[in-house]
Amino acid sequence: MIRWLLVSAALMSATPVLAQTCPWRAAWGSSQLKPDAANALPAGALTDTTLRQIVRLSIAGKRLRVRVSNAFGDTPLHITAATLARSASNSTARIADGSLRSLRFAGQAGAVIPSGADWLSDPVDLPVAAFGDMAVSLHVAQVPASQTAHPGSRATSWVVRGDATAAADLPAATPIERWYLLSGIEVESCAARDGVVVLGDSITDGRGSTTDGNDRWTDVLARRLGGRAAVINQGIGGNRVLLDGLGPSAMARLDRDVLALPGVGHLIVLEGVNDLGTLGRDRQPSAAEYRDLVARLTGAYAQIVARARARGLKVHGATILPFASNEYYHPGADAEAARQAINAWIRTPGHFDSVIDLDRVTRDPKRPDRLLPAYDTGDGLHPNPAGFRAMAEAVPLEALR
Missing domain, CATH: 2.60.120 (Jelly Rolls)
Incomplete structure (x- = not known):
C-alpha cells in the first residue's frame, strides 16, 4: 500500500503542468470592399x-x-x-x-x-x-x-x-x-470579455469624425468599456442592408464581417437609413413601396438576429437616426413614416436582445424628424463628434456584459 502511494505521488509530481491557453479575440477590424474609381489607387x-x-x-x-x-x-x-x-x-x-x-x-x-x-x-x-x-x-x-x-x-x-x-x-x-x-x-487574451462588433453604414464608419482622432461613436463606446471588451467597427459608408452599393450589403457580408470574428459575443446593428434614402432619392415612391421596404428590411433584421444567435451572439438593435433635412436623399413624409415603422419594430420586445435608442438621443425635440442641430455635421444625416459621444453614451453597458 505504501509502495503504491509512493508510486502514485511520483507519477503526479512528474505530470507536466500545462500552460494556460487564452482564446484569440478580435481587437481591431475593418470591413473590406472593392473601391470605386474615386477611392482606388492608380x-x-x-x-x-x-x-x-x-x-x-x-x-x-x-x-x-x-x-x-x-x-x-x-x-x-x-x-x-x-x-x-x-x-x-x-x-x-x-x-x-x-x-x-x-x-x-x-x-x-x-x-x-x-x-x-x-x-x-x-x-x-x-x-x-x-x-x-x-x-x-x-x-x-x-x-x-x-x-x-x-x-x-x-x-x-x-x-x-x-x-x-x-x-x-x-x-x-x-x-x-x-x-x-x-x-x-487579433490578440490572445484571457482577461478581456466577449467583444462587440458593430454592423453599420457611414454613421458607424465615422463620417463626421476627426481624421486620426479616433472619435467615431464606436471609439467612444470602446473607451466607455475601458479596454475590458473590444469594439470592432464594421461600418461601410453608403452601405445598405438589402442591396449592394458601396460594398456588399449587410446581408451579404454578415458571415465575413461578423460571424467569422473570434472572441465576439455581441452584435449591434445600425443600418437601414441608406435603404430608405436611396428608394426615394431620384423619384417619389408610393406609400405601398415604402411599406414593402419596411417589411423586407425588418425581415432582413430578423435574419441577422437568427443567424447571429445561432452562433451564440446577443444582438442589439439600434434605431435609425432622423434625416428629414438631408438634401441628398430629400426624404418626404412617406420616408419618415417608414423610418418610424422600422424603429417601432426594432423597439418591439423580443425582436432584438436589447434596444439602443439612438433616434431618441439624437433627434431635435422641436422637429423629431431631424437631427439635433448641436449634433449635426450640417448635412442632416451624419452626426458630428458631439453627436457620436451622445450615441455612445446612450448604449446601456449592462446589455453588453
Whole structure:
C-alpha cells in the first residue's frame, strides 16, 4: 500500500503542468470592399510598394496576429514582407523604438493570398496596451487589378516604393486616408470579455469624425468599456442592408464581417437609413413601396438576429437616426413614416436582445424628424463628434456584459 502511494505521488509530481491557453479575440477590424474609381489607387500603384497603416486596438494583449485580405482581388495577392510595431504617433509613419516585429506566414516571410481569401499571420510576441496604436507594414510585390480596401478609414496611412517594412520612419512616403488589404488584428487574451462588433453604414464608419482622432461613436463606446471588451467597427459608408452599393450589403457580408470574428459575443446593428434614402432619392415612391421596404428590411433584421444567435451572439438593435433635412436623399413624409415603422419594430420586445435608442438621443425635440442641430455635421444625416459621444453614451453597458 505504501509502495503504491509512493508510486502514485511520483507519477503526479512528474505530470507536466500545462500552460494556460487564452482564446484569440478580435481587437481591431475593418470591413473590406472593392473601391470605386474615386477611392482606388492608380493601376500599378501598389506594385513593389510598402503600405504602412496605423490602427488602434481596443483591448490589450501580449501575442498578436494580423489578418491580410484579398477578399475582392481577382488574382492572387503577393506579400513578400510584413512587420508589426507600436506606432510612435498615429499621425506619422514613425514606429516606437524596440517594438518592430517581423510577421511570418506559416513560417515564411511572405504569402500568396488567393483571390477572395483572408490570410492570418503567425502569432508574434509584442505586448500592447488597450487603445495602443499599431503600425502594420506590408510590402506588396504583386497586387490584383481589382483592389481590396476600406476607403473610410478616417486615419492616415503611408505608401512608399520598395520594401521599407523595417524602416523606423518613412519620410518620403505619401499619406493616404484609406486602408488597403488589412482587415483585422487579433490578440490572445484571457482577461478581456466577449467583444462587440458593430454592423453599420457611414454613421458607424465615422463620417463626421476627426481624421486620426479616433472619435467615431464606436471609439467612444470602446473607451466607455475601458479596454475590458473590444469594439470592432464594421461600418461601410453608403452601405445598405438589402442591396449592394458601396460594398456588399449587410446581408451579404454578415458571415465575413461578423460571424467569422473570434472572441465576439455581441452584435449591434445600425443600418437601414441608406435603404430608405436611396428608394426615394431620384423619384417619389408610393406609400405601398415604402411599406414593402419596411417589411423586407425588418425581415432582413430578423435574419441577422437568427443567424447571429445561432452562433451564440446577443444582438442589439439600434434605431435609425432622423434625416428629414438631408438634401441628398430629400426624404418626404412617406420616408419618415417608414423610418418610424422600422424603429417601432426594432423597439418591439423580443425582436432584438436589447434596444439602443439612438433616434431618441439624437433627434431635435422641436422637429423629431431631424437631427439635433448641436449634433449635426450640417448635412442632416451624419452626426458630428458631439453627436457620436451622445450615441455612445446612450448604449446601456449592462446589455453588453
